[in-house]
Amino acid sequence: MRSSRVPQALTCGLAALLVAGCTGDPEPPAPPPETEPAPVPTAFGGEAPPGVEGEVLRYLHGDSADTHDILDDPLGVRISPVGDAFLVSSGGEDRHLLHDAATGDTLWEGEARFRGFDAGLDGARVLSMADADGAPFVLDSRGEPVWEPEEEGDAYLDGLAVRRPGGWSAEEPHGEFTLLDADGGELWSYDFAEPEEAGGSEDPDDPSGDGDDADSDAGEPALGVPVAARGDLVLLASGGPSLHARSVADDTAGDELWTVDGEDGELGLDTSGLVLPPQVLGFYPLPSAEEDGEGEGGDATDGGTDGDDATDEDAGGGDGADDAVMLLRWAQPEAPSTLSAHDPVTGDLLWTLEEPGTNPSAGAFDPAGTVGNLYDTATGTLLLPQASGEATTVAVDLTEGEVLWGLEQEDGSISPAFAFDGLVYGDSRGNTGTDEQLVLDAVTMDVVGDDLSAYVEGITEGGYAMLVHDRQRFVYGPPPEDASEDDPSATPTDGPEGEPGADPSESPGDGG
Numbered sequence: 001m002r003s004s005r006v007p008q009a010l011t012c013g014l015a016a017l018l019v020a021g022c023t024g025d026p027e028p029p030a031p032p033p034e035t036e037p038a039p040v041p042t043a044f045g046g047e048a049p050p051g052v053e054g055e056v057l058r059y060l061h062g063d064s065a066d067t068h069d070i071l072d073d074p075l076g077v078r079i080s081p082v083g084d085a086f087l088v089s090s091g092g093e094d095r096h097l098l099h100d101a102a103t104g105d106t107l108w109e110g111e112a113r114f115r116g117f118d119a120g121l122d123g124a125r126v127l128s129m130a131d132a133d134g135a136p137f138v139l140d141s142r143g144e145p146v147w148e149p150e151e152e153g154d155a156y157l158d159g160l161a162v163r164r165p166g167g168w169s170a171e172e173p174h175g176e177f178t179l180l181d182a183d184g185g186e187l188w189s190y191d192f193a194e195p196e197e198a199g200g201s202e203d204p205d206d207p208s209g210d211g212d213d214a215d216s217d218a219g220e221p222a223l224g225v226p227v228a229a230r231g232d233l234v235l236l237a238s239g240g241p242s243l244h245a246r247s248v249a250d251d252t253a254g255d256e257l258w259t260v261d262g263e264d265g266e267l268g269l270d271t272s273g274l275v276l277p278p279q280v281l282g283f284y285p286l287p288s289a290e291e292d293g294e295g296e297g298g299d300a301t302d303g304g305t306d307g308d309d310a311t312d313e314d315a316g317g318g319d320g321a322d323d324a325v326m327l328l329r330w331a332q333p334e335a336p337s338t339l340s341a342h343d344p345v346t347g348d349l350l351w352t353l354e355e356p357g358t359n360p361s362a363g364a365f366d367p368a369g370t371v372g373n374l375y376d377t378a379t380g381t382l383l384l385p386q387a388s389g390e391a392t393t394v395a396v397d398l399t400e401g402e403v404l405w406g407l408e409q410e411d412g413s414i415s416p417a418f419a420f421d422g423l424v425y426g427d428s429r430g431n432t433g434t435d436e437q438l439v440l441d442a443v444t445m446d447v448v449g450d451d452l453s454a455y456v457e458g459i460t461e462g463g464y465a466m467l468v469h470d471r472q473r474f475v476y477g478p479p480p481e482d483a484s485e486d487d488p489s490a491t492p493t494d495g496p497e498g499e500p501g502a503d504p505s506e507s508p509g510d511g512g
Contacts, residue, residue, distance in 0.1 A: 046453035054477040081458035083141025101464035102480040108143025121159030150184040158229035188253040228368035241275035258347030280368035281327040331361035351401030357389020376419035381442040405445040
């Protein structure tokens, strides 16, 4: 039989603990010395990623960063470039700040719900917001008010306002429409009449009731629901496979400009079955042939970062409108979708292109734009996500109408985030399960930067970048044009920015 042999010293120790348990709590151990967290670094110790030029203008976090308190949100912030500013959005509540990229000034701040980015008549990116009561309003990239509804139900559309019939729905789209300018002035009113039963169709997928245009059989110019605008034109969708451009200019408002018809053989669509309504993907400025002298590529007048960010007066409705394209997507049941590019002035077909896979059709009256598309104005390259097919995303040359490259299924770990000046910045899921940033050539897909020491959150049109490095955010780019070389205090290169409360513009939704 094995006996238990407890050392005498351990026995005494147990006895001492029993005595202590009867006479009171033992003396608590001394607490470890408190360790202060390392301060957030204020010096940029990394290297500028490809496509980023200039110098460090300021840092945004830490006690010595003279920045807005929204940047101290414990749930973090989201950074989005807009024009030459950064939109800083609180992760914990509906608070937003427009931060001037060059100077650090606060352009606008307020409590509002951010509904997304939209476009003005010239294609410039604007902010779609809603106040605490749900009322919409729109700000430009400098925080200035662009639009707010004159009447309840007014909707913003690419720099115009649309007043629909009461109780309007896509199922019952007909009635009286009014188009207004951003100040509420009436431009044009018309009645989108319901088709007569005799010429109607019982097809439930055809909201217009006649397969195309309610007024065309009667010899009247076709009308419809406004779905996009650019410059002095508005696009009307009638529910069938056609789009109709009408003028909204002062002297010619309502005049018919041109029509694109999906049953036109020039598009090359299969018209043996149902031809669905086209989706307007947007208006895109093409690279200027004058700037490179060879008619190919060249510097863009704008460093737009997505399909709704084409910000050049060349993009329709003005001089140089032929330097832009209007892009449509024609979805077909169980067949690859087709892209068609058109001159926004004349409606003339420029090219067509079959996409790699089948993309779902949009609603007949959905407004223009595709979520997730990226556009590089420097090269005229548009990245379009694909719902099916071998490629998850394709890069399309909008000048030539050809696919430059695609992200195949095995490349699915790469998620393009934004494009700027000939480069595409994306996140790549590594073998360790962490995301790393990758920089690709927009035309060739060649990797021009990986294993970066700083992460690029976004780049403004003027080339100001928000870099994340070692728990700190740095604004990196060219010094402001009005900075004085003789007065170092006039430049923001010493680090902290100016007072955040620098007279932000008053606008709907302003908060404290």
